[in-house]
Amino acid sequence: xxxxxxxxxxxxxxxxxxxxxxxxxxxxxxxxxxxxxxxxxxxxxxxxxxxxxxxxxxxxxxxxxxxxxxxxxxxxxxxxxxxxxxxxxxxxxxxxxxxxxxxxxxxxxxxxxxxxxxxxxxxxxxxxxxxxxxxxxxxxxxxxxxxxxxxxxxxxxxxxxxxxxxxxxxxxxxxxxxxxxxxxxxxx
Numbered sequence: 001x002x003x004x005x006x007x008x009x010x011x012x013x014x015x016x017x018x019x020x021x022x023x024x025x026x027x028x029x030x031x032x033x034x035x036x037x038x039x040x041x042x043x044x045x046x047x048x049x050x051x052x053x054x055x056x057x058x059x060x061x062x063x064x065x066x067x068x069x070x071x072x073x074x075x076x077x078x079x080x081x082x083x084x085x086x087x088x089x090x091x092x093x094x095x096x097x098x099x100x101x102x103x104x105x106x107x108x109x110x111x112x113x114x115x116x117x118x119x120x121x122x123x124x125x126x127x128x129x130x131x132x133x134x135x136x137x138x139x140x141x142x143x144x145x146x147x148x149x150x151x152x153x154x155x156x157x158x159x160x161x162x163x164x165x166x167x168x169x170x171x172x173x174x175x176x177x178x179x180x181x182x183x184x185x186x187x188x
Contacts, residue, residue: 001059002031004104005052020051033106070109071148077117078187086121093118099133109145111136112177117184120173141178150180 006016013031017024022044029035030048037045037060049056068076081089093099093114102111115133122129146154146163153162166180174181 001061002027002048002052005054006031009052016048016051020047022047065105067107070113070145073110074113074147074181075187077113078184081117081121081184082187086125090118090121090127094130099136103136108139108141109179112139112141113174113179113181116171116174116177116179116181120171120184123173140176144178144180146180147182 006013011019013027014024016022017027020027026035026040026044027048030037030040045056045059049059052059080092084092099111099114099118102108102114115136119129119137121127144163144167146166150162150166154160163180166182167175169182170180171182171184
């Protein structure tokens, strides 16, 4: 959020740190999500809030929101798909603007997972994909995300065989974003 606010105001991190009298490294780490407001003094948060003319609650709202572990998110998403069905699920994701909401919070695993899922379901049902997400489609996660079971098996066997096998069986739409997913409908 801070990055967007600085961009709107055409402020560099350095200039903002000088204007708000906040150490440059503190602000840099906040902007790049390497630190969080929880590690800042209320004085620092207040200075930044005043400079950007944003309420403290709005400034720290992203950090107040619970982010579940990705495996749990994946499971809940697949359960939602199963309960709603393909078309109602697509409508639910679009109406709630979930892909962009997650993307704007830098919750890239969730954003890419939903985009891959929507694209996969759309293709399966001969529905055109939403073009407003094209700027996201050019990106992918830096590191491949595997299902928990695959990671566990790989660790227990001290071998990459399970990961290679999972990638071989992965749905290409998900693999494009470095997410290994083999079946979105088989949830318990």
